[in-house]
Amino acid sequence: MGEAANAAQATLAASNHAVVVNAAVATPLPAMWMPRWPISGTLLLAWRNLTHERTRFAATLIGVVFSVALMGIQLGLLIGFARTASGLVDSTPADLWVLPYGTANVDISGQLLQRREIEALSLPDVASADSLLVQFAFWKTPDGRTESVSIVGFDPATRVGAPPGVDDDTLRALQIDDGILVERLFMQKLGVERLGQIVEINGQRARVVGFTDGIRSFTQSPYVFTTHARATRFVNYHPTQTTYVLVRLRPGADVDVVRSQLQARLPRTDVVTPGEFASRTQYYWLVITGAGFALLLAAGLGLMVGTVIVGQTLYSSTIDRLTEYATLRAMGASAAWLRRIVLSQAVLSASLGYSVGIVLVWAAAQLSSFSTVLVSLPIWNALLLAALTLGMCAMGAWMSIRRLARIEPSSVFQ
Numbered sequence: 001m002g003e004a005a006n007a008a009q010a011t012l013a014a015s016n017h018a019v020v021v022n023a024a025v026a027t028p029l030p031a032m033w034m035p036r037w038p039i040s041g042t043l044l045l046a047w048r049n050l051t052h053e054r055t056r057f058a059a060t061l062i063g064v065v066f067s068v069a070l071m072g073i074q075l076g077l078l079i080g081f082a083r084t085a086s087g088l089v090d091s092t093p094a095d096l097w098v099l100p101y102g103t104a105n106v107d108i109s110g111q112l113l114q115r116r117e118i119e120a121l122s123l124p125d126v127a128s129a130d131s132l133l134v135q136f137a138f139w140k141t142p143d144g145r146t147e148s149v150s151i152v153g154f155d156p157a158t159r160v161g162a163p164p165g166v167d168d169d170t171l172r173a174l175q176i177d178d179g180i181l182v183e184r185l186f187m188q189k190l191g192v193e194r195l196g197q198i199v200e201i202n203g204q205r206a207r208v209v210g211f212t213d214g215i216r217s218f219t220q221s222p223y224v225f226t227t228h229a230r231a232t233r234f235v236n237y238h239p240t241q242t243t244y245v246l247v248r249l250r251p252g253a254d255v256d257v258v259r260s261q262l263q264a265r266l267p268r269t270d271v272v273t274p275g276e277f278a279s280r281t282q283y284y285w286l287v288i289t290g291a292g293f294a295l296l297l298a299a300g301l302g303l304m305v306g307t308v309i310v311g312q313t314l315y316s317s318t319i320d321r322l323t324e325y326a327t328l329r330a331m332g333a334s335a336a337w338l339r340r341i342v343l344s345q346a347v348l349s350a351s352l353g354y355s356v357g358i359v360l361v362w363a364a365a366q367l368s369s370f371s372t373v374l375v376s377l378p379i380w381n382a383l384l385l386a387a388l389t390l391g392m393c394a395m396g397a398w399m400s401i402r403r404l405a406r407i408e409p410s411s412v413f414q
Contacts, residue, residue, distance in 0.1 A: 042337065046344035060313040064353025065360070067306025067392065072361030072385050073375060074299035078292055080374030085218040085285040086278035088152070091164045092132070094246035096259055097277050099270040104288070105281040107150060107219055109134060109243040116245045116266055123261055125253035130160040131228055131242035135235040136221060140200040141191035148221040149190070149201070153231020153242075160246050163212040163225050170210035174227060179209040185372050186222035187211075201234050216372055218285050303392055310349055310396030314342060318400040342400045346393035354389045358382060 051057050083090070088106050089097070098120065100110030112131075120129040133153035138146050154161030156171045163181060173179060180201075182192050192199070197208045201224070217223050232239055249258055255273065263271045272280070286292030361377055368375040 042340050043344050043348075046341050046348060049341070050345050050348060056313055056316065060310060060349055061353050061356070063309030063313075064306055064349055064389065064393070065357045067302045067309070068354050068357025068385060068389055069360045069364075070302030070305070071299045071388060072357065072377070072381070073364050074295045074302065075381055075385070076361060076365055076368075076375035076377050077373070078286070078295040078299075079376040079378065079381060080368065081218060081291065081295070082282045082286060083376060084216045084374055086281045087216060088134070088223065089274055089278045089281060091215075092161050092246060092274070093248070094160065094274055095249045095253075095255055096247040096262065097272050097274060098129075098245035098247060098262065098266060099272065099277070100243065101268045101270055103270060103280075105284040106134060106277065107136075107217070107221075107281075111237070111241050112243060112245060112269070114240050114242050114245075116242075116269070119265055120245060120247050120262060123258060123265070125250050125258045126247055126262075127250045128158065128160070128248045130155055130158050130246045132161040132244040132246055133228055133231045133235070133237065133242050135231070135237070135243060137202045137224075137235050139190055139224070142199075143191060145191070147190060148219075149224045150217060150219070150221045151201070151231045151234050152223050152225045153228035153234075154225065155228055160248075163215055163223075165213055166210065166225075173209040174225075176207070176209060178205050178207045178230070179226065180206045180230075181210045181212050181225040182208050183215050183222050183224075184211045184213055185216065185370075189372075190222060202236065204234055206234070214369070216374060220372065303388060306353075306389070306392045307395045310346065310393045311399055312396075313349075314345055314397050314400045315403065318342065318403055339401050342397045343394065346397040347390065349396075350389045350393035353393075354386055357389070358385060361385070 050060070086106070098112065098116055100112055103109045114131050117129040117131060120126050131153075133151065135151050137149055137151045139149045140146055152161065152163075156162065156174055159171070162171065166181065170181065174181060180199075182190060187193070190199070192208055195208060195210070199206050199208060206226075212223070212225065215223055226234070228242070229239065231237075232241065247258075247262065249255065259271050259273070263269070361375075361382075365375045365377040
């Protein structure tokens with residue numbers, strides 16, 4: 001194999017007039033940038049094959065970058081939508097949620113009577129039980145437009161259900177008559193320009209006394225926070241009605257045991273953990289509504305586009321150099337070594353394309369922090385993108401590898 005590698009390097013240097021290689025060390029290429037560290041003859045030959053046609057090489061990189069960016073942004077949107085859908089559940093401190101029976105997600109719910117709080121508190125392991133009201137309402141903007149909002153009513157005294165990051169001064173301001181909190185990201189949509197602005201919710205007067213930061217809504221109906229009593233008035237509920245009861249347990253209590261006890265004591269309800277309710281909400285919005293499938297379909301499209309572009313480039317490069325590959329086979333190079341050349345080309349394409357593409361995905365994720373739609377890029381998603389990119393380029397190399405397998409060394413003498 002050492003002799004075959006040296007012969008391949010010598011043939012390459014003669015044909016391209018670019019480098020002189022020994023068995024283990026290569027000098028930099030004058031025609032294209034190359035890393036200034038020792039590289040193997042196989043990797044060098046793969047690099048030269050890729051960069052021999054610069055236009056084709058640039059098209060390959062653009063295709064890989066496009067595919068990585070498309071897959072990354074679509075998967076980031078999927079993760080961001082999942083987090084947004086269950087954001088209200090995830091940010092609310094509770095050990096158990098008591099829901100109206102059959103509730104599929106946190107945004108759309110039936111009604112409970114507030115006396116469920118007292119019934120829950122009758123269990124010795126329950127430390128507290130608080131009502132949370134979540135219901136859609138209509139918001140009229142100053143220019144006369146009507147927007148849908150989601151009213152969230154909680155008890156400022158216990159802070160259970162309060163938006164995360166809101167300070168005590170803001171909660172005290174919420175105690176004034178008609179006070180509400182609005183998400184900053186949706187200020188333009190709702191026509192809110194300043195603190196103290198008077199608005200209209202379901203035909204009733206409300207005053208903006210504070211803002212929340214980064215609380216998105218999957219339905220794009222902004223969450224508007226207020227006291228529970230005021231929320232019942234906004235959505236025309238009876239003062240004794242609510243939508244959820246949030247239960248917190250005493251230290252050391254067994255969640256499963258208390259859950260079974262609550263379920264037996266509160267008929268026609270669902271008693272679930274926050275994790276179960278968050279998963280139920282995500283499943284509804286991403287699977288039942290089909291939103292998640294659309295994002296996965298777009299990510300799959302990016303994978304297919306990248307595979308086709310890389311495959312076409314590698315196959316064209318292989319066909320153009322069939323004579324050289326046949327010469328190498330006639331000189332004793334093994335089929336496995338030739339396959340490694342093609343796979344090295346795929347790895348180089350994947351590495352360079354991924355490096356640029358992941359930066360674009362990261363930039364999109366950073367910019368999304370200022371928008372109502374979140375693109376999330378956790379570490380595991382970046383690693384998944386790297387694996388998908390390598391797999392995409394490896395699949396693209398498959399046709400070339402099959403073509404190399406059919407090379408006859410004797411064809412070089414014909």
